[in-house]
Amino acid sequence: MNRIAIISDIHGNIPAHDAVMKDITHRDIHKxxxxxxxxxxGPHSEIAVDRVKEQCDVVIKGNWDDSITMKHEHETMLWHQKRLGEQRLDYLKSLPYSIDFWMSGKLVRLFHASAESVYKRVQPWDSMEERLAMFNNTESTGFPDKEPDMVGYGDIHNAYIQNYRGKTLFNVGSVGNPLDLKQASYAIIEGEFDSKEQGSVSIQIVRIPYDIELSIKQAVDENMPELEAYIKELRTGKYRGLKD
Ligand SMILES: [Mn+2]
Structure with a gap:
Protein backbone atom coordinates (compact mmCIF):
# COMPACT_ATOMS: atom_id res chain seq x y z
CA MET A 1 0.00 0.00 0.00
CA ASN A 2 1.12 3.55 -0.72
CA ARG A 3 0.10 6.64 1.17
CA ILE A 4 -0.02 10.09 -0.39
CA ALA A 5 -0.44 13.14 1.82
CA ILE A 6 -2.41 15.93 0.14
CA ILE A 7 -1.95 19.41 1.57
CA SER A 8 -3.45 22.71 0.37
CA ASP A 9 -3.99 26.38 1.19
CA ILE A 10 -1.00 27.10 3.40
CA HIS A 11 -1.43 30.85 2.81
CA GLY A 12 1.87 31.89 4.36
CA ASN A 13 1.12 30.38 7.79
CA ILE A 14 4.42 28.69 8.67
CA PRO A 15 3.64 27.37 12.20
CA ALA A 16 0.61 25.53 10.74
CA HIS A 17 2.66 24.20 7.82
CA ASP A 18 5.41 22.99 10.15
CA ALA A 19 2.86 21.21 12.36
CA VAL A 20 1.40 19.42 9.33
CA MET A 21 4.83 18.42 7.99
CA LYS A 22 5.78 17.09 11.41
CA ASP A 23 2.62 14.98 11.48
CA ILE A 24 3.40 13.69 7.98
CA THR A 25 6.90 12.58 9.01
CA HIS A 26 5.40 10.52 11.85
CA ARG A 27 3.37 8.46 9.38
CA ASP A 28 4.52 6.16 6.62
CA ILE A 29 3.86 8.65 3.78
CA HIS A 30 5.35 7.97 0.33
CA LYS A 31 4.56 11.17 -1.52
CA GLY A 42 -0.84 35.11 5.99
CA PRO A 43 2.53 36.81 6.60
CA HIS A 44 5.07 34.48 4.95
CA SER A 45 4.19 33.66 1.34
CA GLU A 46 7.88 33.47 0.44
CA ILE A 47 8.72 30.82 3.07
CA ALA A 48 5.61 28.80 2.20
CA VAL A 49 6.59 28.69 -1.49
CA ASP A 50 10.17 27.68 -0.70
CA ARG A 51 9.12 24.91 1.70
CA VAL A 52 6.42 23.48 -0.56
CA LYS A 53 8.73 23.53 -3.58
CA GLU A 54 11.33 21.60 -1.65
CA GLN A 55 9.07 19.20 0.26
CA CYS A 56 6.34 18.26 -2.24
CA ASP A 57 6.44 15.81 -5.15
CA VAL A 58 3.66 17.61 -7.04
CA VAL A 59 2.48 21.23 -6.70
CA ILE A 60 -0.70 22.50 -8.37
CA LYS A 61 -1.74 26.11 -8.99
CA GLY A 62 -4.29 27.84 -6.75
CA ASN A 63 -6.31 31.02 -7.30
CA TRP A 64 -3.93 33.11 -5.15
CA ASP A 65 -0.88 31.60 -6.89
CA ASP A 66 -2.43 32.72 -10.16
CA SER A 67 -3.71 36.16 -9.17
CA ILE A 68 -0.51 37.16 -7.33
CA THR A 69 1.42 36.92 -10.63
CA MET A 70 -0.80 39.58 -12.26
CA LYS A 71 -0.46 43.35 -12.21
CA HIS A 72 -1.92 44.90 -9.05
CA GLU A 73 -2.57 48.27 -7.49
CA HIS A 74 -4.29 47.07 -4.33
CA GLU A 75 -2.09 47.50 -1.25
CA THR A 76 -2.63 43.98 0.10
CA MET A 77 -1.71 42.25 -3.14
CA LEU A 78 1.34 44.46 -3.60
CA TRP A 79 2.51 43.63 -0.08
CA HIS A 80 2.35 39.86 -0.68
CA GLN A 81 3.77 40.21 -4.19
CA LYS A 82 6.79 42.17 -2.96
CA ARG A 83 7.75 39.43 -0.50
CA LEU A 84 7.80 36.83 -3.25
CA GLY A 85 10.11 38.43 -5.79
CA GLU A 86 10.44 37.60 -9.46
CA GLN A 87 11.82 34.06 -9.28
CA ARG A 88 9.08 32.74 -7.04
CA LEU A 89 6.43 34.51 -9.14
CA ASP A 90 7.84 32.76 -12.23
CA TYR A 91 7.68 29.45 -10.37
CA LEU A 92 4.00 30.08 -9.49
CA LYS A 93 3.24 30.87 -13.14
CA SER A 94 4.74 27.54 -14.18
CA LEU A 95 2.53 25.37 -11.95
CA PRO A 96 0.16 22.83 -13.56
CA TYR A 97 -3.64 22.97 -13.31
CA SER A 98 -4.30 19.38 -12.21
CA ILE A 99 -2.85 15.90 -11.83
CA ASP A 100 -4.43 12.52 -12.67
CA PHE A 101 -3.16 9.20 -11.32
CA TRP A 102 -4.40 5.65 -10.69
CA MET A 103 -4.90 4.34 -7.20
CA SER A 104 -6.04 0.69 -6.87
CA GLY A 105 -8.18 0.79 -10.02
CA LYS A 106 -9.58 4.28 -9.53
CA LEU A 107 -8.65 7.29 -11.60
CA VAL A 108 -7.98 10.08 -9.12
CA ARG A 109 -7.84 13.75 -10.14
CA LEU A 110 -6.58 16.59 -7.96
CA PHE A 111 -6.94 20.31 -8.66
CA HIS A 112 -7.29 23.48 -6.61
CA ALA A 113 -10.93 24.56 -6.93
CA SER A 114 -12.93 23.01 -9.79
CA ALA A 115 -12.65 21.44 -13.24
CA GLU A 116 -13.54 24.78 -14.82
CA SER A 117 -11.27 27.37 -13.22
CA VAL A 118 -9.12 28.07 -10.15
CA TYR A 119 -11.61 30.86 -9.41
CA LYS A 120 -14.79 28.74 -9.44
CA ARG A 121 -15.66 27.74 -5.88
CA VAL A 122 -17.69 24.59 -5.08
CA GLN A 123 -19.03 23.92 -1.59
CA PRO A 124 -20.30 20.55 -0.29
CA TRP A 125 -23.82 22.03 -0.06
CA ASP A 126 -23.90 23.30 -3.67
CA SER A 127 -26.30 21.61 -6.13
CA MET A 128 -25.70 18.02 -7.27
CA GLU A 129 -25.16 19.40 -10.78
CA GLU A 130 -22.33 21.67 -9.58
CA ARG A 131 -20.71 18.85 -7.62
CA LEU A 132 -20.98 16.35 -10.49
CA ALA A 133 -19.39 18.92 -12.82
CA MET A 134 -16.21 18.47 -10.73
CA PHE A 135 -15.70 15.14 -12.57
CA ASN A 136 -15.90 16.62 -16.09
CA ASN A 137 -12.94 16.61 -18.42
CA THR A 138 -12.42 20.22 -19.51
CA GLU A 139 -9.96 22.45 -21.38
CA SER A 140 -8.30 23.05 -18.00
CA THR A 141 -7.97 19.40 -16.89
CA GLY A 142 -7.35 17.94 -20.34
CA PHE A 143 -9.24 15.08 -21.96
CA PRO A 144 -7.98 11.62 -20.92
CA ASP A 145 -9.91 8.50 -22.07
CA LYS A 146 -12.22 8.54 -19.07
CA GLU A 147 -13.53 10.85 -16.42
CA PRO A 148 -12.10 10.54 -12.90
CA ASP A 149 -13.66 8.24 -10.27
CA MET A 150 -12.38 10.37 -7.43
CA VAL A 151 -11.75 14.11 -7.28
CA GLY A 152 -9.86 15.86 -4.50
CA TYR A 153 -9.48 19.63 -4.13
CA GLY A 154 -8.69 22.53 -1.79
CA ASP A 155 -9.82 26.18 -2.10
CA ILE A 156 -12.83 26.28 0.25
CA HIS A 157 -10.85 25.65 3.47
CA ASN A 158 -13.57 23.22 4.49
CA ALA A 159 -12.70 19.50 4.60
CA TYR A 160 -15.23 16.78 3.65
CA ILE A 161 -15.76 13.49 1.82
CA GLN A 162 -18.90 12.64 -0.19
CA ASN A 163 -19.90 9.63 -2.33
CA TYR A 164 -22.60 9.77 -5.00
CA ARG A 165 -23.42 8.18 -8.38
CA GLY A 166 -20.32 5.97 -8.20
CA LYS A 167 -18.01 8.92 -7.62
CA THR A 168 -16.08 10.23 -4.62
CA LEU A 169 -15.57 13.95 -4.04
CA PHE A 170 -13.35 15.14 -1.23
CA ASN A 171 -11.86 18.35 0.05
CA VAL A 172 -8.58 18.27 1.96
CA GLY A 173 -9.23 21.46 3.93
CA SER A 174 -6.64 24.16 4.59
CA VAL A 175 -3.26 23.91 6.33
CA GLY A 176 -2.89 27.58 7.21
CA ASN A 177 -6.36 29.12 7.17
CA PRO A 178 -8.95 26.49 8.16
CA LEU A 179 -12.51 27.83 8.07
CA ASP A 180 -14.37 24.79 9.42
CA LEU A 181 -12.56 24.20 12.69
CA LYS A 182 -9.46 25.80 14.15
CA GLN A 183 -6.95 23.05 13.39
CA ALA A 184 -4.73 22.60 10.35
CA SER A 185 -6.11 20.10 7.86
CA TYR A 186 -4.77 17.68 5.26
CA ALA A 187 -5.79 14.39 3.67
CA ILE A 188 -4.13 11.02 3.15
CA ILE A 189 -5.14 8.74 0.29
CA GLU A 190 -4.05 5.13 0.58
CA GLY A 191 -3.99 2.38 -2.04
CA GLU A 192 -1.75 0.91 -4.71
CA PHE A 193 -0.30 3.95 -6.49
CA ASP A 194 -0.19 3.75 -10.28
CA SER A 195 -2.22 0.49 -10.32
CA LYS A 196 -5.30 -0.04 -12.51
CA GLU A 197 -6.16 -3.21 -10.62
CA GLN A 198 -9.21 -2.87 -8.34
CA GLY A 199 -8.36 -2.87 -4.65
CA SER A 200 -9.12 -1.05 -1.44
CA VAL A 201 -8.68 2.72 -1.37
CA SER A 202 -9.12 4.91 1.66
CA ILE A 203 -9.21 8.63 2.28
CA GLN A 204 -8.50 10.07 5.67
CA ILE A 205 -8.77 13.68 6.82
CA VAL A 206 -6.27 14.60 9.51
CA ARG A 207 -6.62 17.59 11.85
CA ILE A 208 -3.64 18.98 13.69
CA PRO A 209 -3.52 21.51 16.49
CA TYR A 210 -0.84 24.17 16.00
CA ASP A 211 0.39 27.31 17.74
CA ILE A 212 -2.22 29.83 16.51
CA GLU A 213 -0.84 32.60 18.74
CA LEU A 214 2.62 32.16 17.19
CA SER A 215 1.09 32.52 13.72
CA ILE A 216 -0.66 35.70 14.87
CA LYS A 217 2.57 37.03 16.39
CA GLN A 218 4.37 36.50 13.06
CA ALA A 219 1.63 38.42 11.24
CA VAL A 220 1.80 41.26 13.81
CA ASP A 221 5.63 41.37 13.62
CA GLU A 222 5.44 41.76 9.84
CA ASN A 223 2.77 44.47 10.15
CA MET A 224 0.69 42.62 7.60
CA PRO A 225 -2.27 44.29 5.86
CA GLU A 226 -5.80 43.14 6.82
CA LEU A 227 -4.35 41.90 10.09
CA GLU A 228 -7.53 42.02 12.19
CA ALA A 229 -9.59 39.94 9.77
CA TYR A 230 -6.78 37.38 9.55
CA ILE A 231 -6.43 37.12 13.34
CA LYS A 232 -10.17 36.60 13.68
CA GLU A 233 -10.16 33.81 11.11
CA LEU A 234 -7.31 31.94 12.80
CA ARG A 235 -8.81 32.30 16.29
CA THR A 236 -12.39 31.40 15.35
CA GLY A 237 -12.06 29.17 12.25
CA LYS A 238 -14.78 31.30 10.65
CA TYR A 239 -14.59 33.12 7.33
CA ARG A 240 -14.23 36.92 7.67
CA GLY A 241 -17.21 37.49 5.35
CA LEU A 242 -19.69 35.69 7.62
CA LYS A 243 -21.89 37.47 10.12
CA ASP A 244 -21.71 36.06 13.68
MN1 LIG B 1 -7.18 29.41 -0.51
Missing amino acids: IFCLGDMVGK
Missing part, protein backbone atom coordinates in the same frame (compact mmCIF):
# COMPACT_ATOMS: atom_id res chain seq x y z
CA ILE A 32 3.31 14.67 -0.70
CA PHE A 33 1.12 16.57 -3.15
CA CYS A 34 0.16 20.24 -2.70
CA LEU A 35 -3.00 21.68 -4.24
CA GLY A 36 -1.88 25.30 -4.24
CA ASP A 37 -2.54 28.60 -2.47
CA MET A 38 0.80 28.65 -0.72
CA VAL A 39 0.66 32.46 -0.81
CA GLY A 40 -1.45 35.39 0.37
CA LYS A 41 -3.59 35.98 3.46
Whole structure:
Protein backbone atom coordinates (compact mmCIF):
# COMPACT_ATOMS: atom_id res chain seq x y z
CA MET A 1 0.00 0.00 0.00
CA ASN A 2 1.12 3.55 -0.72
CA ARG A 3 0.10 6.64 1.17
CA ILE A 4 -0.02 10.09 -0.39
CA ALA A 5 -0.44 13.14 1.82
CA ILE A 6 -2.41 15.93 0.14
CA ILE A 7 -1.95 19.41 1.57
CA SER A 8 -3.45 22.71 0.37
CA ASP A 9 -3.99 26.38 1.19
CA ILE A 10 -1.00 27.10 3.40
CA HIS A 11 -1.43 30.85 2.81
CA GLY A 12 1.87 31.89 4.36
CA ASN A 13 1.12 30.38 7.79
CA ILE A 14 4.42 28.69 8.67
CA PRO A 15 3.64 27.37 12.20
CA ALA A 16 0.61 25.53 10.74
CA HIS A 17 2.66 24.20 7.82
CA ASP A 18 5.41 22.99 10.15
CA ALA A 19 2.86 21.21 12.36
CA VAL A 20 1.40 19.42 9.33
CA MET A 21 4.83 18.42 7.99
CA LYS A 22 5.78 17.09 11.41
CA ASP A 23 2.62 14.98 11.48
CA ILE A 24 3.40 13.69 7.98
CA THR A 25 6.90 12.58 9.01
CA HIS A 26 5.40 10.52 11.85
CA ARG A 27 3.37 8.46 9.38
CA ASP A 28 4.52 6.16 6.62
CA ILE A 29 3.86 8.65 3.78
CA HIS A 30 5.35 7.97 0.33
CA LYS A 31 4.56 11.17 -1.52
CA ILE A 32 3.31 14.67 -0.70
CA PHE A 33 1.12 16.57 -3.15
CA CYS A 34 0.16 20.24 -2.70
CA LEU A 35 -3.00 21.68 -4.24
CA GLY A 36 -1.88 25.30 -4.24
CA ASP A 37 -2.54 28.60 -2.47
CA MET A 38 0.80 28.65 -0.72
CA VAL A 39 0.66 32.46 -0.81
CA GLY A 40 -1.45 35.39 0.37
CA LYS A 41 -3.59 35.98 3.46
CA GLY A 42 -0.84 35.11 5.99
CA PRO A 43 2.53 36.81 6.60
CA HIS A 44 5.07 34.48 4.95
CA SER A 45 4.19 33.66 1.34
CA GLU A 46 7.88 33.47 0.44
CA ILE A 47 8.72 30.82 3.07
CA ALA A 48 5.61 28.80 2.20
CA VAL A 49 6.59 28.69 -1.49
CA ASP A 50 10.17 27.68 -0.70
CA ARG A 51 9.12 24.91 1.70
CA VAL A 52 6.42 23.48 -0.56
CA LYS A 53 8.73 23.53 -3.58
CA GLU A 54 11.33 21.60 -1.65
CA GLN A 55 9.07 19.20 0.26
CA CYS A 56 6.34 18.26 -2.24
CA ASP A 57 6.44 15.81 -5.15
CA VAL A 58 3.66 17.61 -7.04
CA VAL A 59 2.48 21.23 -6.70
CA ILE A 60 -0.70 22.50 -8.37
CA LYS A 61 -1.74 26.11 -8.99
CA GLY A 62 -4.29 27.84 -6.75
CA ASN A 63 -6.31 31.02 -7.30
CA TRP A 64 -3.93 33.11 -5.15
CA ASP A 65 -0.88 31.60 -6.89
CA ASP A 66 -2.43 32.72 -10.16
CA SER A 67 -3.71 36.16 -9.17
CA ILE A 68 -0.51 37.16 -7.33
CA THR A 69 1.42 36.92 -10.63
CA MET A 70 -0.80 39.58 -12.26
CA LYS A 71 -0.46 43.35 -12.21
CA HIS A 72 -1.92 44.90 -9.05
CA GLU A 73 -2.57 48.27 -7.49
CA HIS A 74 -4.29 47.07 -4.33
CA GLU A 75 -2.09 47.50 -1.25
CA THR A 76 -2.63 43.98 0.10
CA MET A 77 -1.71 42.25 -3.14
CA LEU A 78 1.34 44.46 -3.60
CA TRP A 79 2.51 43.63 -0.08
CA HIS A 80 2.35 39.86 -0.68
CA GLN A 81 3.77 40.21 -4.19
CA LYS A 82 6.79 42.17 -2.96
CA ARG A 83 7.75 39.43 -0.50
CA LEU A 84 7.80 36.83 -3.25
CA GLY A 85 10.11 38.43 -5.79
CA GLU A 86 10.44 37.60 -9.46
CA GLN A 87 11.82 34.06 -9.28
CA ARG A 88 9.08 32.74 -7.04
CA LEU A 89 6.43 34.51 -9.14
CA ASP A 90 7.84 32.76 -12.23
CA TYR A 91 7.68 29.45 -10.37
CA LEU A 92 4.00 30.08 -9.49
CA LYS A 93 3.24 30.87 -13.14
CA SER A 94 4.74 27.54 -14.18
CA LEU A 95 2.53 25.37 -11.95
CA PRO A 96 0.16 22.83 -13.56
CA TYR A 97 -3.64 22.97 -13.31
CA SER A 98 -4.30 19.38 -12.21
CA ILE A 99 -2.85 15.90 -11.83
CA ASP A 100 -4.43 12.52 -12.67
CA PHE A 101 -3.16 9.20 -11.32
CA TRP A 102 -4.40 5.65 -10.69
CA MET A 103 -4.90 4.34 -7.20
CA SER A 104 -6.04 0.69 -6.87
CA GLY A 105 -8.18 0.79 -10.02
CA LYS A 106 -9.58 4.28 -9.53
CA LEU A 107 -8.65 7.29 -11.60
CA VAL A 108 -7.98 10.08 -9.12
CA ARG A 109 -7.84 13.75 -10.14
CA LEU A 110 -6.58 16.59 -7.96
CA PHE A 111 -6.94 20.31 -8.66
CA HIS A 112 -7.29 23.48 -6.61
CA ALA A 113 -10.93 24.56 -6.93
CA SER A 114 -12.93 23.01 -9.79
CA ALA A 115 -12.65 21.44 -13.24
CA GLU A 116 -13.54 24.78 -14.82
CA SER A 117 -11.27 27.37 -13.22
CA VAL A 118 -9.12 28.07 -10.15
CA TYR A 119 -11.61 30.86 -9.41
CA LYS A 120 -14.79 28.74 -9.44
CA ARG A 121 -15.66 27.74 -5.88
CA VAL A 122 -17.69 24.59 -5.08
CA GLN A 123 -19.03 23.92 -1.59
CA PRO A 124 -20.30 20.55 -0.29
CA TRP A 125 -23.82 22.03 -0.06
CA ASP A 126 -23.90 23.30 -3.67
CA SER A 127 -26.30 21.61 -6.13
CA MET A 128 -25.70 18.02 -7.27
CA GLU A 129 -25.16 19.40 -10.78
CA GLU A 130 -22.33 21.67 -9.58
CA ARG A 131 -20.71 18.85 -7.62
CA LEU A 132 -20.98 16.35 -10.49
CA ALA A 133 -19.39 18.92 -12.82
CA MET A 134 -16.21 18.47 -10.73
CA PHE A 135 -15.70 15.14 -12.57
CA ASN A 136 -15.90 16.62 -16.09
CA ASN A 137 -12.94 16.61 -18.42
CA THR A 138 -12.42 20.22 -19.51
CA GLU A 139 -9.96 22.45 -21.38
CA SER A 140 -8.30 23.05 -18.00
CA THR A 141 -7.97 19.40 -16.89
CA GLY A 142 -7.35 17.94 -20.34
CA PHE A 143 -9.24 15.08 -21.96
CA PRO A 144 -7.98 11.62 -20.92
CA ASP A 145 -9.91 8.50 -22.07
CA LYS A 146 -12.22 8.54 -19.07
CA GLU A 147 -13.53 10.85 -16.42
CA PRO A 148 -12.10 10.54 -12.90
CA ASP A 149 -13.66 8.24 -10.27
CA MET A 150 -12.38 10.37 -7.43
CA VAL A 151 -11.75 14.11 -7.28
CA GLY A 152 -9.86 15.86 -4.50
CA TYR A 153 -9.48 19.63 -4.13
CA GLY A 154 -8.69 22.53 -1.79
CA ASP A 155 -9.82 26.18 -2.10
CA ILE A 156 -12.83 26.28 0.25
CA HIS A 157 -10.85 25.65 3.47
CA ASN A 158 -13.57 23.22 4.49
CA ALA A 159 -12.70 19.50 4.60
CA TYR A 160 -15.23 16.78 3.65
CA ILE A 161 -15.76 13.49 1.82
CA GLN A 162 -18.90 12.64 -0.19
CA ASN A 163 -19.90 9.63 -2.33
CA TYR A 164 -22.60 9.77 -5.00
CA ARG A 165 -23.42 8.18 -8.38
CA GLY A 166 -20.32 5.97 -8.20
CA LYS A 167 -18.01 8.92 -7.62
CA THR A 168 -16.08 10.23 -4.62
CA LEU A 169 -15.57 13.95 -4.04
CA PHE A 170 -13.35 15.14 -1.23
CA ASN A 171 -11.86 18.35 0.05
CA VAL A 172 -8.58 18.27 1.96
CA GLY A 173 -9.23 21.46 3.93
CA SER A 174 -6.64 24.16 4.59
CA VAL A 175 -3.26 23.91 6.33
CA GLY A 176 -2.89 27.58 7.21
CA ASN A 177 -6.36 29.12 7.17
CA PRO A 178 -8.95 26.49 8.16
CA LEU A 179 -12.51 27.83 8.07
CA ASP A 180 -14.37 24.79 9.42
CA LEU A 181 -12.56 24.20 12.69
CA LYS A 182 -9.46 25.80 14.15
CA GLN A 183 -6.95 23.05 13.39
CA ALA A 184 -4.73 22.60 10.35
CA SER A 185 -6.11 20.10 7.86
CA TYR A 186 -4.77 17.68 5.26
CA ALA A 187 -5.79 14.39 3.67
CA ILE A 188 -4.13 11.02 3.15
CA ILE A 189 -5.14 8.74 0.29
CA GLU A 190 -4.05 5.13 0.58
CA GLY A 191 -3.99 2.38 -2.04
CA GLU A 192 -1.75 0.91 -4.71
CA PHE A 193 -0.30 3.95 -6.49
CA ASP A 194 -0.19 3.75 -10.28
CA SER A 195 -2.22 0.49 -10.32
CA LYS A 196 -5.30 -0.04 -12.51
CA GLU A 197 -6.16 -3.21 -10.62
CA GLN A 198 -9.21 -2.87 -8.34
CA GLY A 199 -8.36 -2.87 -4.65
CA SER A 200 -9.12 -1.05 -1.44
CA VAL A 201 -8.68 2.72 -1.37
CA SER A 202 -9.12 4.91 1.66
CA ILE A 203 -9.21 8.63 2.28
CA GLN A 204 -8.50 10.07 5.67
CA ILE A 205 -8.77 13.68 6.82
CA VAL A 206 -6.27 14.60 9.51
CA ARG A 207 -6.62 17.59 11.85
CA ILE A 208 -3.64 18.98 13.69
CA PRO A 209 -3.52 21.51 16.49
CA TYR A 210 -0.84 24.17 16.00
CA ASP A 211 0.39 27.31 17.74
CA ILE A 212 -2.22 29.83 16.51
CA GLU A 213 -0.84 32.60 18.74
CA LEU A 214 2.62 32.16 17.19
CA SER A 215 1.09 32.52 13.72
CA ILE A 216 -0.66 35.70 14.87
CA LYS A 217 2.57 37.03 16.39
CA GLN A 218 4.37 36.50 13.06
CA ALA A 219 1.63 38.42 11.24
CA VAL A 220 1.80 41.26 13.81
CA ASP A 221 5.63 41.37 13.62
CA GLU A 222 5.44 41.76 9.84
CA ASN A 223 2.77 44.47 10.15
CA MET A 224 0.69 42.62 7.60
CA PRO A 225 -2.27 44.29 5.86
CA GLU A 226 -5.80 43.14 6.82
CA LEU A 227 -4.35 41.90 10.09
CA GLU A 228 -7.53 42.02 12.19
CA ALA A 229 -9.59 39.94 9.77
CA TYR A 230 -6.78 37.38 9.55
CA ILE A 231 -6.43 37.12 13.34
CA LYS A 232 -10.17 36.60 13.68
CA GLU A 233 -10.16 33.81 11.11
CA LEU A 234 -7.31 31.94 12.80
CA ARG A 235 -8.81 32.30 16.29
CA THR A 236 -12.39 31.40 15.35
CA GLY A 237 -12.06 29.17 12.25
CA LYS A 238 -14.78 31.30 10.65
CA TYR A 239 -14.59 33.12 7.33
CA ARG A 240 -14.23 36.92 7.67
CA GLY A 241 -17.21 37.49 5.35
CA LEU A 242 -19.69 35.69 7.62
CA LYS A 243 -21.89 37.47 10.12
CA ASP A 244 -21.71 36.06 13.68
MN1 LIG B 1 -7.18 29.41 -0.51
